[in-house]
Amino acid sequence: MTTLLQQLVYGLILGGTVGLIALGYTMVYGIVQLINFAHGEIFMVGAFGALATFTWVIPEGVKGTWYITLPLMVIAGAVVSMVIALIIERLAYKPLRNAPRLAPLITALGVSVALKEAVRIWYPGATAPLPFPKEFLTGSIELGSILIPKTGLLIIVVAVVLTVLLQVYINTSRMGRAMRATAQDPDTARLMGINPDRTIVLTFAIGAVLAGVAGVLYGVHINNISIDIGFQNGIFAFTAAVLGGIGSIRGAVIGGFVIGLVKTIAGQYFPGGTQYDYVWIFVVLIAVLVFRPQGLFGETERVRA
């Protein structure tokens, strides 16, 4: 029983990370119908941006003070992710806005390889995994016999809070309305005076900030990062977005938690253990899609003219 509960905790921590990344996949797909395969790498560069800030920007004296260091790293990671995502959007995706769907999709794959290689070449020491600072936030909270790492708890709380804030923003703000309108019917949105470029840029920016924050918190939790974390978590996040119903905010996060739980539970209890935990994620995905092709919270139909 203790093992099960403990695994559930680990599942939720992974789920929080995956969910935060999945939000970017789902929002970008909702507005431009692009599976942005480079989005996993946006998560990765966020983590590296934060590490660079810790290593070279934050003064020695305050490195151990978590309430200074952590916010600075989170902000740095979010900014790096956002800037890179916006550059990619402008240079790689925007020129292909009216091209056949396959073109931006292939471009996204190329961008993701390019980003990963760029970090490998230019980030000092990134050819091997790098230690990520952890000294400033250590220890666990004991809940009966289970342990909840503080860093893990932070991920879960941040994932839930940011999702709720995002939902409120999209459902009630003027720009949120513009984003939904553009996603539902881009031409008619333009007839309302909405500048599609602005809503698209905002969508990429929000998705990238969430991924960047996830990257930093992931690093702080796992205590090391490598250029491969983007691919692995990106695949999980993409799966989460499809599982939850691509285009749906709440679906992406719930999908993230489902995947986190499936992976840890399967790794513990299913034949093959952690060697086969990936397999079970896709088994669940396929099982859901057989019965609900639109995903858990997807729209049954997309009315597009």
Add this chain to the structure above:
Amino acid sequence: MSPLLEVRNLSVAYGAIEAVRDISFSVEEGQIVSLIGANGAGKTTTLRTISGLLRPTRGEVLFRGRPIHRQAAHEILASGIAHCPEGRRLFGRMTVEENLQLGAYVRNDTGIEADMQRVYELFPVLGERRQNKAGLFSGGEQQMLAIGRAMMSKPKLLMLDEPSMGLSPIMTQRIFDTIKELQADGTTILLVEQNALAALALSDRGYVIDLGSTTLEGPGLDLLADQRVRAAYLGEG
């Protein structure tokens, strides 16, 4: 004084298919002007080009004397042209209220709430169900919302593409009365209608579009009396 809207020798193509060929017409400030013509004549294409969703292959569109045919759709709306598109095109997963708020997207004045109330007075069913999703309304109710939404930007020029489509005779009359009221309030109207009889009776001026070109023009009542119009569009002769 130059007309509020002037379309000069406009041609628009979808790929190799030329849908509008050398159309010219103008809309004077304060008028109601109708474009009538058979299915596929190019009326919708013309409106979509004026509002910036399509680019002309030739010709120009002048609004208050300034060329707008190279501007983006959102800039054209902001400069004072609203377009209530064919087939309503509501945001079906949003509420009535949200659709109206989107109509007022470019405004930041304090009159938005009052204008929304005006739409609700005009179409009480919308007011009663303002929190319902637009996609759940009947065709006629959706048409009311589409018109209300287009009014919300307070346009100088309001373009309506078949506003009476799918409406009962009573609702159609209500829509035409509304168009008259909007004109009285100072809005200029460019109307595309299948219902040529009602449209021309209401219009200060009408243009007949045939196979992508303007073939006849004149004051609405004169066109109504024209034998060729009666034969082609009013089912007579």
